[in-house]
Amino acid sequence: MPFYRQKWFVRLVLVLAALAGLGWLARLDYERKISRNVLDLIPTDERSPELALTRELASEEQSRVALFALDVPGDPARRDAATAAFVRNLSGSTAFDEVVALSDMSARDALGKQVFQQRFDLLLPGWLETNWQEYSAGDRQESWPDWLAERVAVRLQSYLGSPEALAFQEILPSDPLLLLPRLIDSVQGVESAAPTDPNAPKLVWARTRGSPWKEEGQGPVFAAVREAQAAALAEVPATKLRWVSIGRIASASRDRIENELSSLNLLSLAAVMGIAAICLRRVFKALHLAPVMLGGLLGAWVATTLVFDRVHVLVFVVGSLLGGVAVDYGFYLYLQPPAFPDEPYSGKVRRLIKPLLASALTTVIGFSLLLFSELPLIRQLGIFVSAGLLSALATALLWFAQVGTPYMETRGFARARFTGDQPVVRKIAQGLLIVGALVALGGPWLLHWRDDIRELEIPTPALQAEALEVRTLFGENSKQTLFITRGSDIASARASLARFSTWHAQEYPGETLASIGNAVPTPTAWQTLPERIGGIEMFVPALQAALERHGFDAAAFAPFFNDWQAWRAAPRPSYDETVANLVAVLRGPLRMMASVGPGRCWFFSVSSHPPGREPPVDTATVNVSGLENMNQLFGRYRVSAMRLSAWGLGLVGLSMFVLYGFWRGAKIFALPLGSCLFAFGALGLAGQTLNLFHLLGAFLGVCLSHNYAIFTAENAARGEESPPSIRLSALTTAASFGILALSKIPVVKALGATVALIVLTALVAVELVPLARRPAVKDNPTRQ
Amino acid sequence: MIRHYRLFLTLLLVPFVGLAADGPTALTEPGPLVELGSAGTDWQVLFEKLAAQGTVFSHFTEKRWFPFKKIPVVLKGEMRMMPGRGLSLHYAPPDERTMIVDERGLLLRDDRGRSREVPPDPRASNINAALLPVMRFDQKELAKVFLLHAVRSGAAWRLDFEPRDSALARTIGRIIVWGEDTKVQQLEFRRSNSQRVEIIIDDSQAGIVFTEAELQRFFR
Secondary structure, eight states, X not given: OOHHHHHHHHHXXXXXXXXXXXXXXXXXXXXXXXXXXXXXXXXXXXXOHHHHHHHHHHHHHHHTEEEEEEEOOSOHHHHXXXXXXXXXXXXXXXXXXXXXXXXXXXXXXXXXXXXXXXXXXXXXXXXXXHHHHHHHHSOOOSOHHHHHHHHHHHHHHHHTTSHHHHHHTTTGGGOTTOHHHHHHHHHTTSSOOOOOOTTSOEEEEEEESSOTTSGGXXXXXXXXXXXXXXXXXXXXXXXXXXXXXXXXXXXXXXXXXXXXXXXXXXXXXXXXXXXXXXXXXXXXXXXXXHHHHHHHHHHHHHHHHHHOSSEEHHHHHHHTTHXXXXXXXXXXXXXXXXXXXXXXXXXXXXXXXXHHHHHHHHHHHHHHGGGGOSSHHHHHHHHXXXXXXXXXXXXXXXXXXXXXXXXXXXXXXXXXXXXXXXHHHXXXXXXXXXXXXXXXXXXXXXXXXXXXXXXXXXXXXXXXXXXXXXXXXXXXXXXXXXXXXXXSSHHHHHHHHHHHHHHHHHHSTTOOEEEGGGGSOXXXXXXXXXXXXXXXXXXXXXXXXXXXXXXXXXXXXHHHHHHHHHHHHSOOOOHHHHHHHHHHTOOGGGGGGEEOXXXXXXXXXXXXXXXXXXXXXXXXXXXXSSHHHHHHHHHHHHHHHHHHHHHHHHHHHHHHHHHHOHHHHHHHHHHHHHHHHHHHHHHHHTTOEEOHHHHHHHHHHHHHHHHHHHHHHHHHHTTOOOOHHHHHHHHXXXXXXXXXXXXXXXXXXXXXXXXXXXXXXXXXXXXXXXXXXXXXXXXXXXXX | OOTTHHHHHHHHHOOOOSOOOSSXXXXXXXXXXXXXXXXXXXXXXXXXXXXXXXXEEEEEEEEEEOTTBSSOEEEEEEEXXXXXXXXXXXXXXXXXXXXXXXXXXEEEEETTSOEEEOOOOGGGHHHHHHHHHHHHTOHHHHHHHEEEXXXXXXXXXXXXXXXXXXXXXXXXXXXXXXXXXXXXXXXEEEEETTEEEEEEEEEEEESOOOOHHXXXXXXX
């Protein structure tokens, strides 16, 4: 095909492909498609998908909570006035759904009143069932009503000696069965308590209307808080506000990552351009490499969004480093001089296609293995990088087909080669290689791995310190564990909570487990209630007699007997209706403790111990205390990635043996493997603690150094020097990733440092090997 | 429902545990109104002496009167008070338990040594603030919150603390302390005749040194 026609045909193909890709990306709903939620990193098939969904929904609810601490000087009246002004102003804002001063006891009172009114429906079934079990296990010499009445009187007598009896004495005439006092112990701790110190900060709890991950949950919220703070300041000028919300931290993190990445990227670009300016004769011709990277990234985005319904943003952050690998194909094609003057592009491609394909396909095979991971992030990365590399190679082949002169000349020193002609130089090179080998063999044994989900966070020290202060004031501490128990309906959620309570009592004896779910009867107790009640027709006179026997004035318990008779005479509500009435009165912080809805019923529980072992699957309960189980998850991510990386590396090595024979393949494979081991060894010797992102960085680094090994071997096979593309690629990659290693964002720092270290190691190895050889044993250029 | 929970625990722990005399006083009626804080009065001297009590150990008998119970519930136990560590009230078996009140709040400890913080009730903040000066016999602060009725008969005396705030008065009622010389003999938290707690203190020892084991067991 004449070059003119070829040029326009290729351009047409490139434009159509770009339009198709961009068109696909343009029609995506990014809010739905791209997730920033850490919970999306959790494998959905790890536990029941419904549980993962519930955790996400609960997390969404919790993430809307904003906590405020007002330090108001002055007398109580002024402190109250400033707090009231703050609450009033915040409540009037459309940015908040609910605002509650923690000292406002109306929500707790409403719950107490509701439980009291519903005490026979809510609490009696479980109480009766427990007593029935005890009665059934005994000798049954007394009748069931007489036995029960005697037990009530004895327990009441005993209870009056407890400290709590003085607090409950006013309701005991209505509740001699002690239904409410028993409940109190099992629900205490489910919400934050306001401090009793009169000079302590005033605490305010609020729930934002919009999601904190979106703009409507950030900008309007910040504006409303500023206005409310101004209102409090108008009352007491020295009022200080500390507050925490996910939206505030998310916004600060976003600003920080944008600032840092833009500055780092500019620095990185400057470094790359600087190296290009030094090594290339015509710097601006390097712009021909940009389409290769852009084509690779476009292909990666399109393929990933096509394959997955929802993609985590971390894939794009980590995957953006794909550009570093993709540009290698451009370098290799563009910097390779023609074999002879006027060599046609098709001839050049035929000459170079084997190393290009070998490099790309073996890397793709390696990353494709990640598709077998059970972890969504790893699978998504596998697709992203594989598709990106293939797209980059295709783009490179097509792009340079429509460039008039598909060759860019480097400056002389960039092509300069060194040999081990001088013994001193040779000895030094050999010594360095031996030291490198020792580091590679010994250093990795010293490595320490630790996975901490906080490394995904963007450090905002001031905000995080403020958040910790405020959360501590609200009573949150690391000694507590929060659990969520779900069910498709109320009954199944409550049944699961009962199983979880049993497990918890065995696993953590003596530790409390507070849950509003304890105010709800189990389905079993609810179903057996009619039978149990039917058997105690004579309970009232039996109880009156028992109370008198134990020194009580039975007449004083008239409120209980009246309520009992009224309840017996009234129609019995349904289970769902009973629980829904209770949940309907939950307001403020209590509202977060239970949810009733189609397919998404859950109860929160708070335990008095630090996070520990995950509850069994049949309890439908997960620990939502955050970091501990997430850290375990990330540990699993690393192990999974390491296992698959090892398989991938093995496949890459095998493909080298197949393509290049055993010895040559082994020599090629030794470079990426050795570079990676050296990098890990150096990090191990430096006492660095590694995590998942070092591993992912290493995978990318291995791909890059693998390219250098193949290109070097191919040139050597043709009797040519190592291509200058290796130096240029390695130097630019090391510069750009090295600058990323300066980042304060742990993920970016880990990736940048690892890739830069591996790539530099590979470059140094490529340069040192010829130096370490005696000239006499130089490879025969014609030997295969 | 639970609004008075913390209040009553606190009331129980008010450390009127000065050196006790032989038995309850016979002063049955409150005395006339006395202005607290008048320098040089006999009452001020008494308050200063009571405020200066150090480490104290005593036995006590507590009688709880409930409107629905014909006879009081009687509990026995040991009181320990130590400046800086707070007050410990250890109830004897069969329902053995310890209540500790200190600067950090209220703590309940069962017979197996398991401790449980009593969650604070925001509505009790004023009550706590009102009771703190009573615990310390702080005359200036007491004068802000309570009216004092006081009467003497020889060495015996009776102090009636009546909250100035009517809401507080409805909540905690009246605190009555009987004693002789510098010894507290009995205290009572009275909301009504049928709703009250009497604590009779006997066998008191002042200035004793608690062992490390006692400190660990009976204090936070």
